[in-house]
Amino acid sequence: MSAVAQEPAVVLDRIHKQFGDLVVVRDVSLTVARGEVVAIIGPSGSGKSTLLRCINLLERADSGRVEVVGRAVEPGAGVAGRDLAALRRSVGMVFQSFNLFPHMTVLRNVSLPQERVLGRSRAEADARSRQLLERVGLAAKADTYPSRCSGGQQQRVAIARALALDPEVMLFDEPTSALDPELGLEVLAVMRELAADGMTMVVVTHEIHFAADVADRVVVMADGAVLEEGTPEQVLRSPSTERARRFLSAVVDR
Template sequence: MNPMSIPLRQVPPVPAVKPAFLRLESLYKQFGKYEVLHDVNFEMSKGEVVAIIGPSGSGKSTLLRCINQLEPPTRGRIRLDELDIDAATPMARADLLKLRRRIGMVFQSFNLFPHLTVLRNVSLAQVRTLGRSEREADARSMQLLERVGLADKAGHYPARCSGGQQQRIAIARALALEPQLMLFDEPTSALDPELGLEVLAVMKELAGEGMSMIVVTHEMHFAETVSDRVVVMAEGRIIEQGPSAQVMRQPRHERVSKFLQAVRNR
C-alpha cells in the first residue's frame, strides 16, 4: 500500500503536565499557494525536550522557523510565557526582539561567521545585544567553549574547525545569549556519524541540565532516548505526538510506523 494514500488524521495535542511554556495554536504557513503547515497545535512545558521527526518536506523545519519568526506564520498564535503573538496582527518590533531574545537557534549548516574567530563568534551578540563589555563577553564565551570542549579553538577561524566542532561552537554561540528555549534544526544532518555523536553528546548534556529544547532530527536514537516527547509530522500536520517510548515503540498511526520502519531499515 502506498503510504501516501493513508489518510492523515489530526491528533489533539497531548496536554503538558506542567503549565505550558510554549504553545502553538492552529498555526498555518503558506508559501504562495503551497501550504506548508496546516493547523498545527502544540505545547510544551519548561525543561521539556521535544523531538520532531518525519519525512523530508513535512514542514518540520518550517515549524521551527515559525516559532522564532524566521518564517512568520500565515495564521495562528504563538505563546511563549507571557508573550502572545497573533499572526493576524502585525508584530511590534519590541515583541520580536523579546521573542528572539528568549530563543536560541542552531542550524543544520552551523552558519558561524567565517570572518570572525571562534571566540568572537560567541562574543559578538553578547556585546551587541546584551550590552556586555568585551571582557565580560569573552570570559563568558570561554566558559561556554570549555563546556562544549573547544576552549583551545578560541583563537581559530571556523574554517579551521571540523563540522562537529563548528556545530558545538554554534551551540555555545546560541547559549551565550542565555535563551530559555533552544531550537535545533537538524543539527547533525550535515555531519558524518562520528562528528554527529560529539554534537549529540553536548545536546544530551544540555537536556540533562534542564534546558527546554525542540529538536528537528533524523537521529531516532536521540529522539527515543534523550527527548521526553516525540512529535511526528507529515504533509504539514502533526500526525502523532506523545511520550518518546510510546511513539517510537507503539505508534498509533499507521503512517508513523511505516516511517519509523523505513528509517530503521535504512
C-alpha cells in the same frame, strides 16, 4: 511550583503557514513545557523545520498564535519590533548549516551577539564565551577561525553562541544532518548534556536514537500536520497510524 514556573515555555496555537498555494503547516498546535525536550521527526517536506522556524519568527505564520515564555504574538497580524527582539532574545537556534560568521574567530562569534544584544562589555562577553567553549569542549579553539574547525566543532561553537545569550528555549533544526556520523556524535553529546541540565529544547531531527533516549516527547509530522505525539516509547514502538508506521520502519529498521 509557582504559577510562573508552570507556564509553558512554548505554545503554538493553530499555526498555519503556506508558501503560495503550497500549505506547509496546517493548523498545528503544540505546547512545550519548561524543561521539556520535544523531538519532531518526519519525512522531508513534512513541515517540521518550517514549524520550528515559526517559533522564533524566522517564518511568519499566516495565522495562529505563538507564545514564548508568556509573551504572545500573532504573526499574521504583524509583529512589533520590540516583541520580535524580546522573543528572539529568549529563544536560541542552531541550524543545519551552522551559520557561523567566517570572518570572525570562534571567540568573536560567541562574544559579538552578547555585546550587541545583551550589552555586555567585551571582557564580560569573552569570559562567558570561554566558559561556554570549555563546556562544549572547544576552549582550545577560541582564537581560530571557523574554517579551521571540523563541522562537528563548528556546530558546537554555534551551540555555545546561542547559549551565550542565556536563552530559555533552544531550537535545533537538524543539527547533525550536515555532519558525518562520528562528528554528529560530538554534537549529540553536547545536546544530551544540555537536556540533562534542564534546558527546554525543540529538536527537529532524523536521529531516532537521540529522540528515543533524550526526548520527553516525540512528535511525528507528515504533510504539514501532526500524525502522532507521545512519549518515545509509545510513538516509536507502537505508532497508531499507517503513515507513521511506514516512516518509522524506514528510520528504525535501517
